[in-house]
Amino acid sequence: MLNLWKIFTRGIFSENPIFVLALSLCPALAVTTTAANALTMGLSVTFVISTNNVIVALSRKYVNHKVRVPIYITSIATVVIVLELLLKAYFPELYMELGIYLQLIVVFAIILARAEVFASKNSVVPSFFDGLGMGCGFTLAMLIVGIIRELIGSGSLFGHFVFGNSYQPALIMILPPGAFILIGYLVGASKMINEYVVKHYKGRGEVK
Amino acid sequence: MREYILLFIGAVVVNNFVLTRFLGLCIFFGVSKNLNASIGMGMAVTSVITLSSMLSWVVYNFILVPLHLTFLTTIVFVLLIASFVQLLEMVIRKYAPALYKMWGIYLLLIATNCVVLGVPLLNAETNFSFLKSVVHAVGSGVGFALAIVLMASLRDKLRFADVPKPLDGLGIAFIVAGMLALAFMGFSGLIKI
Numbered sequence: 001m002l003n004l005w006k007i008f009t010r011g012i013f014s015e016n017p018i019f020v021l022a023l024s025l026c027p028a029l030a031v032t033t034t035a036a037n038a039l040t041m042g043l044s045v046t047f048v049i050s051t052n053n054v055i056v057a058l059s060r061k062y063v064n065h066k067v068r069v070p071i072y073i074t075s076i077a078t079v080v081i082v083l084e085l086l087l088k089a090y091f092p093e094l095y096m097e098l099g100i101y102l103q104l105i106v107v108f109a110i111i112l113a114r115a116e117v118f119a120s121k122n123s124v125v126p127s128f129f130d131g132l133g134m135g136c137g138f139t140l141a142m143l144i145v146g147i148i149r150e151l152i153g154s155g156s157l158f159g160h161f162v163f164g165n166s167y168q169p170a171l172i173m174i175l176p177p178g179a180f181i182l183i184g185y186l187v188g189a190s191k192m193i194n195e196y197v198v199k200h201y202k203g204r205g206e207v208k
Numbered sequence: 209m210r211e212y213i214l215l216f217i218g219a220v221v222v223n224n225f226v227l228t229r230f231l232g233l234c235i236f237f238g239v240s241k242n243l244n245a246s247i248g249m250g251m252a253v254t255s256v257i258t259l260s261s262m263l264s265w266v267v268y269n270f271i272l273v274p275l276h277l278t279f280l281t282t283i284v285f286v287l288l289i290a291s292f293v294q295l296l297e298m299v300i301r302k303y304a305p306a307l308y309k310m311w312g313i314y315l316l317l318i319a320t321n322c323v324v325l326g327v328p329l330l331n332a333e334t335n336f337s338f339l340k341s342v343v344h345a346v347g348s349g350v351g352f353a354l355a356i357v358l359m360a361s362l363r364d365k366l367r368f369a370d371v372p373k374p375l376d377g378l379g380i381a382f383i384v385a386g387m388l389a390l391a392f393m394g395f396s397g398l399i400k401i
Contacts, residue, residue, distance in 0.1 A: 189374070
């Protein structure tokens with residue numbers, strides 16, 4: 001149980017896909033104009049990555065090593081199509097908002113990387129938790145970016161105005177340049193925090 | 209004719225794939241450390257986008273639409289483009305070794321990349337005609353090449369700058385890309401669609 005928890009939390013902190021591994025950045029910039037969009041994208045990716053990890057783990061004994069990558073891509077694309085149809089049927093508005101970026105989940109490096117690095121070598125349950133952890137880490141990072149951009153860029157949070165009428169929204173945060181600049185500072189901040197943690201806790205043996 | 213020119217310019221500067229649609233960022237930040245590599249990458253991406261757009265247009269309009277299989281677009285395009293790029297790589301290695309030396313290694317890097325998949329998907333979504341798809345694809349590729357070459361030149365100069373330590377590397381690259389995107393926003397009034 002403890003082991004599964006470790007696998008789960010690793011994706012959220014020490015191997016966070018966006019801030020630490022700098023993988024799958026495109027969606028982190030493109031769909032984070034509002035916190036709600038960021039959350040939907042995060043949950044979609046969590047669904048795809050954990051389902052795909054389970055499929056890969058289940059079939060790992062039957063897949064020939066040489067053709068594994070095309071097989072992983074096919075299975076990822078299948079899961080994405082299932083997700084696409086589900087969203088289209090039950091949440092058409094969100095589907096429209098995410099647009100092409102939903103289909104592009106297929107080529108997210110993080111999903112293929114988890115299939116290759118973890119799910120192809122481990123059994124079903126740990127693979128599922130690995131996917132869940134990575135997905136949650138991704139969702140968390142997306143949500144942080146989405147909340148900051150929505151707060152500064154339109155003065156609201158999940159569509160509710162929080163700063164009152166006198167607040168002049170800084171439009172740049174909603175537009176593309178704001179996204180780049182914000183992510184730049186967040187990457188810098190996460191580097192600083194990591195360095196601080198390593199420096200202060202290394203001696204006590206709490207962090208490897 | 210005017211329509212096609214506007215579509216081209218729109219794809220190059222106004223809706224630049226990297227700076228306003230955020231596609232192909234992994235390559236954009238990964239390769240732009242080196243100017244020569246960026247030029248090679250820009251050429252490779254442009255040609256692959258163009259060829260795979262043509263191919264996927266044919267498959268989409270002559271196979272998927274008549275058979276009512278458009279919900280399979282994603283999976284078909286991914287497999288089509290990935291295998292096409294592999295094939296292209298083999299053909300170039302065999303028949304044009306000089307060309308292969310120049311940008312062959314980049315081909316495999318872009319086999320499953322969001323910009324190469326994104327352009328055919330957008331073409332299918334907006335129901336472009338064949339010629340329009342090609343113009344859009346070439347424009348997107350040129351836009352990508354322009355952005356990555358500009359970025360590589362900026363990062364060249366950045367090497368001598370005194371960057372705060374936590375921002376060094378990826379952090380400052382993002383901020384510079386933000387400035388570049390800001391500059392490109394000046395083009396947004398250029399074309400009214």
